Amino acid sequence: MTHVAQGSEPLGRRGERDVTMAPESWAGVGSAVASLMFLWAVVRPYFPSHLHIYLSTYTSKLVGLVYPYIEITFAEYAGERLKRSDAYIAIEAYLGATSSDRAKRLKGETDRDGSQLVLSMDEYEEVTDDFQGARVWWTSSKTTPKSHSFSIYPAPEERRFYRLTFHRRHRKLIHGSYLCHVMEEGKAIGVSKRQRKLYTNNPNYDRFEHKQLVWSHVPFEHPATFDTLAMEPDKKQDIIQDLLAFRESKEYYARIGKPWKRGYLLYGPPGTGKSTMISAMANLLDYDVYDLELTAVKDNTALRKLLIETTSKSIIVIEDIDCSLDLSGKRKSEAPSEGGSEEDKKKAVMKEDKEGNKVTLSGLLNFIDGLWSACGGERLIVFTTNHVDKLDPALIRRGRMDKHIELSYCSFEGFQVLARNYLGVGEHQLFESIRRLMEEKQITPADVAENLMRKSVGRAAEENVEACLQSLVKALKECRSKNEEETAAATETQEAKED
Numbered sequence: 001m002t003h004v005a006q007g008s009e010p011l012g013r014r015g016e017r018d019v020t021m022a023p024e025s026w027a028g029v030g031s032a033v034a035s036l037m038f039l040w041a042v043v044r045p046y047f048p049s050h051l052h053i054y055l056s057t058y059t060s061k062l063v064g065l066v067y068p069y070i071e072i073t074f075a076e077y078a079g080e081r082l083k084r085s086d087a088y089i090a091i092e093a094y095l096g097a098t099s100s101d102r103a104k105r106l107k108g109e110t111d112r113d114g115s116q117l118v119l120s121m122d123e124y125e126e127v128t129d130d131f132q133g134a135r136v137w138w139t140s141s142k143t144t145p146k147s148h149s150f151s152i153y154p155a156p157e158e159r160r161f162y163r164l165t166f167h168r169r170h171r172k173l174i175h176g177s178y179l180c181h182v183m184e185e186g187k188a189i190g191v192s193k194r195q196r197k198l199y200t201n202n203p204n205y206d207r208f209e210h211k212q213l214v215w216s217h218v219p220f221e222h223p224a225t226f227d228t229l230a231m232e233p234d235k236k237q238d239i240i241q242d243l244l245a246f247r248e249s250k251e252y253y254a255r256i257g258k259p260w261k262r263g264y265l266l267y268g269p270p271g272t273g274k275s276t277m278i279s280a281m282a283n284l285l286d287y288d289v290y291d292l293e294l295t296a297v298k299d300n301t302a303l304r305k306l307l308i309e310t311t312s313k314s315i316i317v318i319e320d321i322d323c324s325l326d327l328s329g330k331r332k333s334e335a336p337s338e339g340g341s342e343e344d345k346k347k348a349v350m351k352e353d354k355e356g357n358k359v360t361l362s363g364l365l366n367f368i369d370g371l372w373s374a375c376g377g378e379r380l381i382v383f384t385t386n387h388v389d390k391l392d393p394a395l396i397r398r399g400r401m402d403k404h405i406e407l408s409y410c411s412f413e414g415f416q417v418l419a420r421n422y423l424g425v426g427e428h429q430l431f432e433s434i435r436r437l438m439e440e441k442q443i444t445p446a447d448v449a450e451n452l453m454r455k456s457v458g459r460a461a462e463e464n465v466e467a468c469l470q471s472l473v474k475a476l477k478e479c480r481s482k483n484e485e486e487t488a489a490a491t492e493t494q495e496a497k498e499d
């Protein structure tokens with residue numbers, strides 16, 4: 001399969017192999033046709049109506065004979081501008097790679113993280129591409145719908161598209177192999193150039209000051225991995241296996257008829273590594289991260305729009321889900337008791353949805369496993385919470401949150417991981433006292449990590465290790481014991497219930 005991209009050539013010299021006139025050379029023919037059409041509009045009323053059908057059939061045949069080119073248009077957005085078309089994205093990548101050294105007019109932009117200059121085909125620019133002896137022309141273009149300055153509605157947005165033009169004798173080749181070739185190459189280029197991103201939902205204002213939530217992003221650069229995560233080795237291995245199995249399970253999910261997504265619930269006290277684990281997951285799978293700030297989302301419609309905008313190979317995170325919304329209380333107080341009729345239950349959910357502009361539990365459940373949640377595929381949805389007992393069981397039942405992972409206080413094995421990473425030691429005389437203290441005291445991995453941080457730059461390595469471990473021993477002695485912690489937790493729960 002040969003493929004050579006070439007820049008535009010002067011009119012009339014196009015296509016050494018394809019000697020037919022290029023599409024632009026037909027501009028003269030176009031104006032002649034326009035004149036004929038004008039003439040036709042003038043004489044048309046004087047023609048008997050039964051002749052109209054014959055005339056229009058033969059006119060299109062005639063145009064087909066004199067203009068032998070076929071055009072296919074690929075719009076940036078299909079449907080209601082919800083999601084950029086995959087075909088458009090692949091073509092953009094394909095032409096971006098092949099046109100930058102051929103096209104005459106290029107557009108220079110920095111890439112998403114601002115680190116490199118990316119050249120791509122400018123609007124209304126044309127490039128040619130040769131494929132298995134056939135020449136095709138790609139044009140990038142846009143239409144701007146007319147807007148009236150006095151209109152109260154926002155100005156219609158530009159609609160970008162690519163147009164592919166080729167001779168009709170290549171129809172089979174283009175429809176069959178060429179378009180597949182463009183899609184495959186374009187996708188491969190997109191993946192190879194992909195810089196992982198951390199997205200967050202931010203308000204954006206149009207020129208009429210209408211607020212919309214959009215995803216904005218920065219490069220994802222968190223260095224945490226499963227190697228740096230303090231956790232019991234068996235548990236860690238189990239999570240890694242689960243994640244890798246998910247990534248390889250496209251066919252499996254299709255076979256069992258489920259959308260290719262998986263829910264993780266990470267719960268545990270503050271500082272036990274929930275956020276760190278999300279970064280480790282993203283680094284393991286090479287996925288983007290969408291950090292969804294739920295409190296900023298106006299209503300269920302806005303939530304759905306944000307969801308549709310997410311791409312596959314991503315982790316959608318809602319941190320501290322119990323603080324993001326009053327999910328549990330609302331549902332419990334408004335839903336009828338278990339014995340209520342189906343009708344009552346439906347009414348309760350509808351009331352919840354109608355209640356002003358806000359994201360509701362049913363909206364969130366729909367976000368996780370409704371029809372819209374299947375858009376895109378290959379996505380993890382991760383909730384984190386410090387208070388798993390506060391969550392509505394409907395939200396975290398298996399099937400929605402498939403895997404529940406408890407991140408807890410630091411175990412001795414967890415400490416060993418941190419000691420290796422922070423201090424570079426696998427053994428030390430203080431390890432035994434630390435092990436004994438850890439059996440009775442509760443300390444978070446965040447606190448252990450803080451004690452193991454280098455104390456001074458100038459110190460010798462051994463001195464630093466000694467100082468850090470001593471500092472950890474001291475901190476452990478000051479920590480509450482497991483019994484004290486349990487008593488305090490029970491009191492807190494009791495107080496919360498009484499409130």
Ligand SMILES: Nc1ncnc2c1ncn2[C@@H]1O[C@H](COP(=O)(O)OP(=O)(O)OP(=O)(O)O)[C@@H](O)[C@H]1O
Pocket residue numbers: 228229230231268269270271272273274275276277386407445446447449
């Ligand atoms: N299990 C862990 N392994 C390695 N480092 C950890 C771990 N847990 C915490 N840390 C360290 O503590 C810091 C805080 O941890 P992290 O933000 O992941 O905790 P969290 O459970 O998400 O806390 P919160 O509930 O307050 O958001 C991290 O930057 C990391 O350095």
